[in-house]
Amino acid sequence: MSAVDWLNAEAFTVFDQHIKWSDMIGNSIGLLALALGWRRSIWTWPAQFASGVILLVAFSSAHLTGSAGKQVVVMAVAAFGYWQWTRGRQQAQDGSIAVRFATWRERGFLVAGAAVGTLAVGGLFTLYPSLSWDPWPDAYIFVGTLVAMYAQARGMVEFWFAWLLVDLVGVPLNFANGFAFSGFVYVIYGALVLWGMRDWWLRSRTPALEGAAA
Template sequence: MSALSWLNSVAFTAFEQPIKWSDMIGNIVGLIALALGWRRSIWTWPAQFASGVILVAAYASAQLSGGVGKQLLVIGVAVWGWRQWTRGKQQTQDGTIAVRFASWRERGVLVAGAAAGTLAVGGLFTLYPSLSWSPWADAYIFIGTLVAMVAQARGLVEFWFAWLLVDVVGVPLAFNSDLAFSGLVYVIYFALVLWGMRDWWLRSRNGAQPVLEGAAA
């Protein structure tokens, strides 16, 4: 049995739902990545990268092209986010990652980008049905994930709100696509997101100033 075949095999059954190894392992690593993000640890990015690689197999087996695209975005943005957090300008004087609320202009750009991106990707999936069984839901998750990760890389508290909005659609879609473990894990995601949101919110009020760009990581 190849590694890919093993990843897409059923590990066990829970609540009459088959749990695949790829779905389970990828989401556990994703949970670790989210917890590391809450702690503002730079290791959140390698964890997100690994989670994305594993979940590509899970979504491909479920024939969810939007989910595969989402994970490819996770992989790409994880590399970019790592670079952002190691460049120095995202760090405070004590070496931790600086977090803040976005300006109204930044919020406008994020919302406009999310709306335009969802319309564009949803339209593409609609024109080519073979790309996705759930074109608009997949497009929403695809673009929402990109917006959330970009906001995280920039140290914006709004990153947590974006993840909440993605989860609202992601949970039922996961259950309906036989990715039950993804749906169950999103419940834990929800608790971590609320906890992380509170932590970043409070830290954003500390007024810690980032060090100059180019400072050592």
């Protein structure tokens, strides 16, 4: 049995849901990556890259081109994020990345990019059904992940909001396509996202509060 065959094999069954090794391992690493992102640790990016590699194998086998393509984006943006956080970015006093809210112009760019990107990718999947069995949800997740990770790489608090919007579609899509562990993990992602959002929000306000106090 090859490594790819083993990753796509069933690990166990829980609540009548078949759990695949690739689904379980990839999402466990992804969960770790999100926790590291909440801590503003540079190690969030290598973890996201590793998660992307494993989940690429998982989704490719399930004919979910958007979700598989999302993992390619995850790996590319993980490399970009690592570069951003190690070069030319403002560091906090504890050595972690300094975070901030996006400007209104940046928010407009993120929203417009998400809308146009989803329409473009969804249209492509609709024209070529062989690319995806769930074209519009698949396109939404693909583009939403790109937007979220770009915002994270730029240290924007808004990346947490983007992840929440991705989770709202990602949970039912994963359950519907046999990736139960992904669905369960996305629920945990939701809790971590809310926790991380609060932490980044407060830290983005710290410099302003300190300036006001001075």
